[in-house]
Amino acid sequence: MGTDESHLTAAEMGKLWAVYLGNTMAKCVLNHYLIHVDDEDIKKVLEYALGLSNAFIQDIETIFKQADFPIPVGFTDDDVNLEAPRLFYDDFYLYYLQYLGKAGMSIYSVAIPLVTRKGVRDFFLNCLSNTAKLVSDVNDVLLSKGKLMNAPAIPTPEKVDFVSKQNFLNGFIGEVRQLHGLEIAHLYGSINNDVTSKALILGFNQGAQNEKIKKYLDRGKDINQKHIELLSDKLNKDNIPSPTLLDHLVTSSTTPTFSDKLMVYHKIDMFSMKIREYANGASLNGRKDIGALFAKCQMDVSLYVEDGANIMIDYGWMEQPPEAVDRDNLSSKE
Numbered sequence: 171m172g173t174d175e176s177h178l179t180a181a182e183m184g185k186l187w188a189v190y191l192g193n194t195m196a197k198c199v200l201n202h203y204l205i206h207v208d209d210e211d212i213k214k215v216l217e218y219a220l221g222l223s224n225a226f227i228q229d230i231e232t233i234f235k236q237a238d239f240p241i242p243v244g245f246t247d248d249d250v251n252l253e254a255p256r257l258f259y260d261d262f263y264l265y266y267l268q269y270l271g272k273a274g275m276s277i278y279s280v281a282i283p284l285v286t287r288k289g290v291r292d293f294f295l296n297c298l299s300n301t302a303k304l305v306s307d308v309n310d311v312l313l314s315k316g317k318l319m320n321a322p323a324i325p326t327p328e329k330v331d332f333v334s335k336q337n338f339l340n341g342f343i344g345e346v347r348q349l350h351g352l353e354i355a356h357l358y359g360s361i362n363n364d365v366t367s368k369a370l371i372l373g374f375n376q377g378a379q380n381e382k383i384k385k386y387l388d389r390g391k392d393i394n395q396k397h398i399e400l401l402s403d404k405l406n407k408d409n410i411p412s413p414t415l416l417d418h419l420v421t422s423s424t425t426p427t428f429s430d431k432l433m434v435y436h437k438i439d440m441f442s443m444k445i446r447e448y449a450n451g452a453s454l455n456g457r458k459d460i461g462a463l464f465a466k467c468q469m470d471v472s473l474y475v476e477d478g479a480n481i482m483i484d485y486g487w488m489e490q491p492p493e494a495v496d497r498d499n500l501s502s503k504e
Contacts (some may be wrong), residue, residue: 275305354405365413
């Protein structure tokens with residue numbers, strides 16, 4: 171029996187569904203940013219990012235319609251107050267776009283080997299290529315303004331060497347070696363994510379009206395701050411500077427700007443990305459203390475994401491992802 175070409179596979183459904191929700195959310199946020207931006211260079215990358223989100227949304231809707239797949243609700247104009255005053259200063263938009271690009275690339279690159287239909291695979295290849303260009307453009311603007319927070323340089327090795335002692339893995343006791351390049355890169359990258367996440371939460375919380383949502387956002391801010399301190403401590407012990415906070419890039423506006431649904435979903439999305447980042451850091455790490463630290467951070471973040479999902483369910487905000495047939499339930503109905 172041949173394969174029904176109109177029917178999406180589980181991987182295609184799941185990945186397209188997740189990307190659709192993420193880009194409808196990004197569209198709401200970027201639309202508000204573009205109303206309140208002064209710097210022309212920053213405005214250009216915001217416009218490019220918004221253009222990508224709109225294009226990705228339209229492409230997915232086309233694929234879904236061809237497959238008779240119901241279009242998700244995602245996020246709409248009801249989830250953003252475009253008349254609300256500026257919530258962040260221009261420079262924050264660049265760091266936010268850095269996060270947005272990294273989050274998108276991680277989803278698109280994972281999707282490519284999982285999808286089998288050429289049209290869907292080409293869609294994700296296009297997403298990855300255009301999002302990589304976005305990240306490159308954002309970094310160029312940050313660099314031109316002297317605001318790019320990048321991992322510092324370390325000495326170039328004089329020759330190729332091989333690890334000969336087990337103390338290479340030490341971290342808690344005994345002789346503990348200096349950090350190697352991969353450890354520095356992932357510690358630095360994780361802190362970058364946290365400082366952006368913390369600033370976003372500060373802005374969100376200023377306009378949150380629901381006390382339960384405010385407490386949830388406060389808890390996320392505390393987790394971000396704790397992780398910034400723990401990860402920075404590893405760098406600082408080797409006299410390596412860590413990224414600076416972005417809290418000063420949040421305005422004093424307390425006008426509700428984004429819906430509670432969008433804010434909670436956004437933090438679930440951001441913290442889910444942190445789970446992937448911490449796992450990547452742990453997989454390329456050698457020292458036991460850093461591996462244990464990443465595991466601890468992963469646990470903190472996983473519990474936070476779970477609690478956020480429960481809030482989404484309690485308020486009826488969580489859309490049901492596509493799922494497999496419940497054969498047991500079908501059998502019980504016969």
